[in-house]
Amino acid sequence: MKMEGRQIVCKSLIREGCDTIFGIPGGAILPLYQALPEFPELRHILTRHEQGASHAADAYARVTGKAGVAFATSGPGATNLVTGIATAQMDSVPMVVITGQVSDKVLGSDAFQEVDITGITLPITKHNFLVMDPTEISRVIKEAFHIATTGRPGPVLVDITRNAFLEECEYQENEEIDLPGYSEEPVFEVSSLINQASNLINISKKPVILAGHGISISGAYKELLDLAEKAQIPVITTLLGISCFPEDHILWAGWPGMHGLAHSSLAIDESDLIIALGMRFDDRITGDVKQFAVKAKKIHVEIDPSEINKNITVDVPIVGDVKQVLSVLNDLIEDNTHTEWLSRIDKLREDHPSLTIPKSSKLLGREVVKQLSEITKGEAIIVTGVGQHQMWAAQHYRFKNPNSFLSSGGSGTMGYEVPAALGAQVAKPNALVWSIAGDGGFQMTLSELATIVENKLPVKFAILNNGFLGMVRQWQEVVFKGDYVATEYSGNPDFVLLAESYGIKAIRVTSKDEIKNAIEEANAYQGPVLVDFVTEKEENVYPMIPSGMSVNEMIEEPITGNVS
Amino acid sequence: MMAEEIFKSHTITALVEDKPGVLNRIVSMFRRRNYNISSLAVGHSEIVGMSRMTFVVECDYSILHLVTTNLDKLVEVIEVENISNDNSISRELVLIKINSDDSVSNEILHLVDKAGAKILDRNQGSMIIEITGNEDVINLFLLSIKKFEVEEIMRTGVIAMNTEQKYLNN
Numbered sequence: 046m047k048m049e050g051r052q053i054v055c056k057s058l059i060r061e062g063c064d065t066i067f068g069i070p071g072g073a074i075l076p077l078y079q080a081l082p083e084f085p086e087l088r089h090i091l092t093r094h095e096q097g098a099s100h101a102a103d104a105y106a107r108v109t110g111k112a113g114v115a116f117a118t119s120g121p122g123a124t125n126l127v128t129g130i131a132t133a134q135m136d137s138v139p140m141v142v143i144t145g146q147v148s149d150k151v152l153g154s155d156a157f158q159e160v161d162i163t164g165i166t167l168p169i170t171k172h173n174f175l176v177m178d179p180t181e182i183s184r185v186i187k188e189a190f191h192i193a194t195t196g197r198p199g200p201v202l203v204d205i206t207r208n209a210f211l212e213e214c215e216y217q218e219n220e221e222i223d224l225p226g227y228s229e230e231p232v233f234e235v236s237s238l239i240n241q242a243s244n245l246i247n248i249s250k251k252p253v254i255l256a257g258h259g260i261s262i263s264g265a266y267k268e269l270l271d272l273a274e275k276a277q278i279p280v281i282t283t284l285l286g287i288s289c290f291p292e293d294h295i296l297w298a299g300w301p302g303m304h305g306l307a308h309s310s311l312a313i314d315e316s317d318l319i320i321a322l323g324m325r326f327d328d329r330i331t332g333d334v335k336q337f338a339v340k341a342k343k344i345h346v347e348i349d350p351s352e353i354n355k356n357i358t359v360d361v362p363i364v365g366d367v368k369q370v371l372s373v374l375n376d377l378i379e380d381n382t383h384t385e386w387l388s389r390i391d392k393l394r395e396d397h398p399s400l401t402i403p404k405s406s407k408l409l410g411r412e413v414v415k416q417l418s419e420i421t422k423g424e425a426i427i428v429t430g431v432g433q434h435q436m437w438a439a440q441h442y443r444f445k446n447p448n449s450f451l452s453s454g455g456s457g458t459m460g461y462e463v464p465a466a467l468g469a470q471v472a473k474p475n476a477l478v479w480s481i482a483g484d485g486g487f488q489m490t491l492s493e494l495a496t497i498v499e500n501k502l503p504v505k506f507a508i509l510n511n512g513f514l515g516m517v518r519q520w521q522e523v524v525f526k527g528d529y530v531a532t533e534y535s536g537n538p539d540f541v542l543l544a545e546s547y548g549i550k551a552i553r554v555t556s557k558d559e560i561k562n563a564i565e566e567a568n569a570y571q572g573p574v575l576v577d578f579v580t581e582k583e584e585n586v587y588p589m590i591p592s593g594m595s596v597n598e599m600i601e602e603p604i605t606g607n608v609s
Numbered sequence: 610m611m612a613e614e615i616f617k618s619h620t621i622t623a624l625v626e627d628k629p630g631v632l633n634r635i636v637s638m639f640r641r642r643n644y645n646i647s648s649l650a651v652g653h654s655e656i657v658g659m660s661r662m663t664f665v666v667e668c669d670y671s672i673l674h675l676v677t678t679n680l681d682k683l684v685e686v687i688e689v690e691n692i693s694n695d696n697s698i699s700r701e702l703v704l705i706k707i708n709s710d711d712s713v714s715n716e717i718l719h720l721v722d723k724a725g726a727k728i729l730d731r732n733q734g735s736m737i738i739e740i741t742g743n744e745d746v747i748n749l750f751l752l753s754i755k756k757f758e759v760e761e762i763m764r765t766g767v768i769a770m771n772t773e774q775k776y777l778n779n
Contacts, residue, residue, distance in 0.1 A: 167634060168641045172684040175630075192684060226626060226687040351678035354671060 050179030051080040051210040054143065057186035059086050060218065063114045063141075065105060065471060066090070067098035071118025072158055074145025076210035078116075090471060090500060093492035095122050097464035099129020100490070103138050104428065104468030107451050110264075112139040112193045113468065119145050120158030123204070124165065128458055130200045131169040135455025136285060137258060139198035141189045148208040149177040163204050171199030179212045184220040191222055195229035197349045198262060233365030235373055242320075242344045242361045243377035249318035249342075251386045252278045253298065255330075258285035259323015259348065259367045261448045266290075268371035269322065276381040279390055281309045283324045285454040288444035292423065298390055299399075302330040304436040307397035307588045310596045312390045313338050321345045323367040326356040327455065328593075336595035346370045397601060399588055400440060407581040408557045410434055410509040414441040416560045417479060417507060420568065425477040426451065426469050430462035430486030433515035436586045438481045460489030463506075467493050470502040477505070477568065484510040484537055494547045497573050505567045506575040508540055511582045519585050523600070544575035551575045618647070618744075619666050619673050619693045620769045626685040627653065627660045634683055635662070644668065644676050648701075650766035659687065663699075663768045692771045699769035701747055704729070705738045708758035717757060724750040735760065 048056070054077055058066070065088045070078040081089055092098040095117040102113030113133075117126050123144040133140045147156040163173045172192050174185045182205065189201040246252060260269050269290060273280050279298035280290045284305075290297055299306035301313050313319065319341045324330075331337040334357055343359040345352075346367050353362040363370055402411050414437045417425075423445035429435040429452045444450055451469055453461040466480035487508055497504050509515075518532040544551035550570055552563045554577065567574035587602035625631050632651065639646050648665040666676055673691070681689045692699075709717055717736070721728060726740035740750050744767065751762070 163630070164633070167630075167637050224684060227684045349682070351675060351682050353674075353678070355675060358671070 046216050047213050048216040049076075049080070049211055049213050050182050050205070051077040052083065053179060053182045053214070053216050054186065054205070054210070055080055055084040055087060056216060056218075057183050058114065059084065061141075061186060061190040062111060064088060066114045066116055067092055067101040067105070067468065068116030069093075069095055069098060069118070069122060070116075071122045071145065073119035073147055073207045074116060074122070074143075074210075075118070076207065077143070077145065077205075089116075090467075090496065092464065092467075092496050094490065095125030096128050096460065097467070097490055097493040097496065099126045099140070099142065100132065100458075100461050100464035101468030101471070101493070101496075102140050102142070103129055103133045104451050104465035105472045106133070106138050106140055108426070108448070108469050108472035112141045112190055115140065115142045117142070117144050118158065119147055119162070120160045122158075123160055123162040127165060127169070128460075130166055130202065132453050132456040132458045132461065133200040134169045134171065136453065137198050137262060138200065139193040140200035141186070141193050142200060142202045144202065144204045145210070146175070146204045146206045149206045150208070152177070152206060163202065166202050169200075170202050173202040174204065176203060176205045176209055179209045179214045182209065183217050184223065187220045188222045188224055191229065192224070192227060233363075233369050238361055238363050239370070239374055239377065242363060243374060245318055245342055245344060245361065246276060246278075246320065247379050247381065250383070251316045251389075252276070252318040252320060252383065253312055253316045254278050254280045255283065255313070255319055255321045255324055256280055256286045256289055257283040257322060257324025258454070260286060260289035263323065263348075263366050263368040265323070265368035265371055266447050268368055268375060271375050272320075272371055272378060275375060276378050277383045277387065278320065279312065279383075279387060281313065283327065283330060283454070284439060284452065286324065287439055288447055288450040291445060292443045293445065296387075300439065302327075303332070303590050303592070304440070304586050304588065305330075306399040306440065307599060307601060308390060308393035308399070310588075310590065310599065311393045311397060313341070314596045315389070316341045319343045321347070321359070322371070323347065325349075325352045328356070331356060332590050333593055333595045336597070397588075399601075403602070405581070406557070408555065408560070408578060409584055410511065410578070410580045411437045411441050411584070412557055413507060413509060413560055413578050413580070414438050414481065417481075417564055418442040420561065420564045421477060421479065425449070425479045426473065428452070428462055428466040428469055428478060428480045430482050431457045431459045432483045432486060432517075433511075433519065433584070433586050434481050434483045434509040436516075437509070459483075459486035462486055463490040464493045464496075466504045466506070467497050467500075467502060470497075470504050471500070474502075478503075479505045479507060482506055482508045483515060484508055484512065484534060484540070485514045487540075488537075491543070494544065494549060498547050498549060502573060503571060504573045506573075507564075508575065508577050509580050510537070510540065510577055511580045511584065512537060513582060515584075516586070518583070519589075522583070522585070523589065524591065540575060540577040549573045549575050551577065553577045553579065555579045616667050616669055617693075619668065619676075619691065620697070620699060620767065621664045621666065621677060621680070622690045622692055622769060623662045623664070623680055624654060624656070624687040625660050625662060626687065627658050628685060631660075631685045634685065635680065638679055638683060639676075642675070642679060644672065648764075648766040650768045652768075663766065665767050690771065692769050694771075696772045697769055698772065699743050699767050700741055701744070701767045702739065702741045702765045703747055703751070704761075704763040705740070705751075705754065705759060706735055706761040707738065707754065708735050708760055710734065713757055717754065720750070720753050724753070726750060
């Protein structure tokens with residue numbers, strides 16, 4: 046059947062299972078937008094900024110496991126997506142981004158709104174395509190979804206010239222992908238390495254599992270639980286691994302690193318075996334690599350061969366999908382107990398409490414998260430930005446459900462919190478989605494409040510409003526002798542009035558006694574709610590391992606009984 | 610990089626799709642990961658639509674592993690082969706333009722003859738020499754003519770081939 050390129054784009058998206066698109070129209074992509082009404086299967090969410098579209102698509106993908114889809118026009122529309130694409134790339138999130146491009150006849154002539162977006166996104170996509178011919182659209186979109194969602198997932202950008210949207214050609218429903226250089230999954234071969242791994246696990250006295258984002262990406266929750274329980278191995282997660290293991294489980298041992306829980310970092314330091322699953326030894330976890338877990342042998346199960354021995358040299362590298370590897374490995378593991386080791390970790394937890402909130406009459410950010418966790422029973426989807434509030438969310442929220450923590454881990458993108466909450470709520474309309482935000486990051490993308498209202502999404506926002514770029518201020522306090530440069534936000538809007546101007550219910554909380562009522566009121570309300578928690582201005586996140594240092598240099602909260 | 614790490618020249622070849630932007634993708638990976646290419650040569654392969662590239666990279670073995678796995682990760686790279694071993698043959702072609710008056714031309718001709726090089730062009734005052742060989746042959750010859758007035762050197766970059774097939778990846 047003959048069709049125009051724009052219709053082929055829509056047909057191909059539907060064929061690949063896409064049902065939701067986040068985006069904004071503009072000149073070069075306009076023909077595609079004008080075709081959307083013909084395809085009611087495709088729901089388009091009109092964001093207010095392309096960065097919002099890319100983060101929303103990212104969160105939609107993290108929640109559903111499907112590729113998130115974003116549209117933008119050429120030039121500034123495309124460049125506005127860049128932060129969201131880089132965020133998805135760093136956190137291995139599958140996305141298919143379609144951008145309009147100027148017509149092939151003027152391509153390369155610096156035409157109006159022309160930008161080389163395939164060139165710009167080359168280092169921040171898993172792959173990208175420039176399509177100038179409508180006959181290529183169907184196959185390229187199939188390939189884009191295939192690359193985005195298989196192996197180690199990531200974002201794929203497809204830049205389509207305006208003429209290709211409008212020219213006619215034959216639509217091929219059953220396209221064959223043509224990617225001779227792409228191996229979707231590294232073939233996991235059962236080799237002697239798996240026996241070496243099981244031997245190390247069976248003889249280890251102080252093992253820890255270090256579970257990363259790969260667990261939720263491959264859906265290896267049960268396999269992880271089986272491994273941990275079979276040999277009684279404590280489970281430490283990475284930041285993006287949070288919620289891949291139930292945090293009310295006796296074997297849950299927190300998360301480590303720069304602002305991770307002290308006993309988690311100390312347990313890694315004392316361990317004799319690290320079983321690293323679907324993670325990449327990020328510098329926020331290792332600190333100084335020369336001093337990282339020097340007493341431990343290391344098993345590394347990872348789907349991406351280029352992550353093996355990148356940051357940390359390991360003893361047993363196993364390349365493969367973590368679910369597949371564990372299904373073989375678990376059979377080789379003997380039932381075991383590690384009573385002594387588990388009580389040692391308990392002792393570390395008692396001696397180095399990271400979750401004890403000091404007695405204070407002030408409204409502390411941590412207290413807000415702790416009460417939110419209790420009131421929602423750890424069952425909400427938590428979305429965060431980046432900074433102190435993010436660390437408190439990771440520390441004080443006790444996650445019960447898998448894949449319920451959405452945060453920009455690798456890229457550290459402030460501004461993720463608003464559009465990502467929007468994307469998560471679109472993906473799960475009936476879930477309770479709480480966006481924990483700082484007043485800094487919230488202002489980077491707050492324009493998406495309009496999108497939330499327009500689509501009647503009941504997102505709840507908790508702004509931990511300390512009037513500072515809090516994490517940067519903390520670094521200035523600790524590392525730069527309290528020299529606060531460009532971190533105080535004295536011109537903040539009245540967030541309650543701001544929310545109300547969008548028609549969003551808003552509550553201001555200024556004392557700790559009001560936290561519970563405000564959260565309960567927000568939960569009970571049918572629509573979106575913003576709670577402006579006016580928190581203590583100079584509260585710090587503890588523990589803290591300064592950049593590039595080791596667990597030996599960990600700074601724990603001074604025991605003063607009060608936050609000064 | 611620690612001082613005690615041993616840097617060595619490694620030769621890698623890659624079979625890649627012959628599509629627009631592939632070279633850009635590959636060198637962009639090297640640049641962003643801070644790997645150093647000391648030589649790069651590209652040309653069509655025996656397969657229609659595929660090119661072969663030869664890279665010479667200066668790095669230690671741990672980085673070499675990252676270079677090859679990151680190369681192999683690129684969608685348009687079909688296979689990567691490490692051919693820095695005894696069972697490989699490598700060649701480079703070099704053109705050299707030398708300013709040569711009569712006082713030195715005999716000496717140059719002698720060196721050219723001894724090294725198995727060729728004179729491609731000769732006029733009053735200058736000559737163009739072609740030499741083909743492995744790294745040692747080329748470097749020795751370049752050393753021997755260093756004392757003359759070399760106006761221009763043009764190198765193709767090393768190309769290399771395994772005498773037996775040994776895949777590092779795949």
